[in-house]
Amino acid sequence: MKIMQIDAMGKACPQPVILAKKALDGGSGDLTVLVDNQAAVENLTRLGNSMDVGVESGTAEGGFYVHFIGEAKQAEPQAAPRAAKGNGYAVFIGKDTVGDGERELGYNLLKMAIYTFAQSDEVPASVLFMNSGVRLPAGDEAQVMENLQILIDRGTDVLVCGTCLNYYHLSEQLKIGIASNMYDIISAMQRADKVITL
Numbered sequence: 001m002k003i004m005q006i007d008a009m010g011k012a013c014p015q016p017v018i019l020a021k022k023a024l025d026g027g028s029g030d031l032t033v034l035v036d037n038q039a040a041v042e043n044l045t046r047l048g049n050s051m052d053v054g055v056e057s058g059t060a061e062g063g064f065y066v067h068f069i070g071e072a073k074q075a076e077p078q079a080a081p082r083a084a085k086g087n088g089y090a091v092f093i094g095k096d097t098v099g100d101g102e103r104e105l106g107y108n109l110l111k112m113a114i115y116t117f118a119q120s121d122e123v124p125a126s127v128l129f130m131n132s133g134v135r136l137p138a139g140d141e142a143q144v145m146e147n148l149q150i151l152i153d154r155g156t157d158v159l160v161c162g163t164c165l166n167y168y169h170l171s172e173q174l175k176i177g178i179a180s181n182m183y184d185i186i187s188a189m190q191r192a193d194k195v196i197t198l
Contacts, residue, residue, distance in 0.1 A: 003028070003030040003031075004023055004028040004030070004031050004032070005031070005032045005033075005034070006019050006020065006023060006031070006032070006033045006034065007034050008020075008033055008034060008035050008040065009034055009035065009036045009062060009063055010036060011035075012163065013039065013040065013043065013162060013163045013181040013182055013183075014043070014181045014182040014183035014184075014186075016033055016035050016040045016043065016044060017040075017043050017044060017047050017181055017183045017184075018183055019033070020033050020044055020047060020066075020068065021047060021051075021183075024047075024051055024053065024068060028068070029069070029070060029071050030067075030068070030069060031067070031068040032065055032066070032067045032068075033065065033066045033067075033068075034060055034063060034064070034065050035063055035064050035065075035066065036062065036063035036064070037063070037064075038064065039162040039163075039166070039171075039179060039181070040064070040066075041057050041064050041066055042162075042179065043162070043180070043181045043183070043184070044057075044066040044068075045057060045066065046184070047183075048066070048068050052070075053068045053069065053070045053071075054068065054069040054070045055067070055068055055069075056069070087125060087191045087192055087193050088122070088124060088125030088192060088193060089122075089124050089125060089192050089193055089194045089195065089196060090124055090125055090126045090127070090128060090188055090189050090191075090192035090194075090195045090196070091117060091124045091126070091127045091128065091195075091196045091197075091198065092128045092130070092189070092195055092196070092197045092198070093110070093127065093128065093129050093130070093133035093136065093198050094130050094131045094132075094133050094197065094198075095131055095132045095133050096110065096132045096133055096135045096136055097109070097110055098110045098113060098198050110136070110198060111141065111143055111144055111147075113198055114127075114136075114144060114147045114148065114151075115143065115147045117147075117151060118147040118148075118150040118151050118154075119150075123151055123154045123155065123156050124151070124156050124196075125155075125156065125157065125188070125191070125192055126156060126157040126158070126159060126188040126192065127148070127151060127156055127157075127158050127159075127177075128159050128161075128185045128188060128189070129158070129159070129160045129161060129164070129177065130161040130164050130185065131161070131164055132164075132168070133164075134160050134161055134164040134165050134168060134170060134174075135168065135170065136148075137158065137160050137174060137175060137176045137177045138160070138165060138168075138170040138173040138174045138175060139173075139175075145175060145176055148176045148177065149176060152176070152177075157178070157188065158176060158177035158178065159177060159178055159180035159184055159185050159188060160174060160177045160178065160179055160180060161179075161180065161181070161182070161185060162179040162180060162181055163181070163182070165179060
């Protein structure tokens with residue numbers, strides 16, 4: 001069993017997760033990763049849980065540590081029982097409007113799209129929010145919250161870019177979904193049979 005430490009201080013999402021996954025895939029059964037933000041701790045903890053590895057974390061000089069213990073198994077894609085076939089589809093929302101015309105119209109179209117997905121026979125396997133799109137799950141629009149909750153209740157994973165939340169100073173306002181990272185969001189796209197971009 002290899003014993004290893006990775007200094008990921010100052011490394012942006014998703015680098016700490018990618019470095020840790022490579023080390024775990026390479027046989028490191030005792031791995032400590034040093035990071036400088038709580039979001040990285042949460043992302044690394046999810047990685048450990050997905051690979052069935054023991055995970056503990058705490059504070060370290062200048063930041064935090066995440067310690068992985070045990071033999072890692074390959075992270076398995078989460079099943080998508082809500083999809084009629086295959087791995088279903090993902091919806092990527094990279095801004096808080098649909099289209100480039102009038103802002104109010106674009107925002108209303110996006111609200112209607114989320115409602116339509118929530119009411120459809122085949123809901124998405126995942127809804128992925130990045131860039132200004134993170135304003136929706138961190139906002140105050142009751143219709144958006146209600147329909148995202150319906151999607152979650154029906155089995156949809158709602159992942160929200162943590163780096164984007166930080167950029168827009170919305171980390172504390174996230175109301176629904178999981179603050180996630182580029183690695184998890186790209187993985188959800190790769191698992192999907194198709195990706196719809198709004």
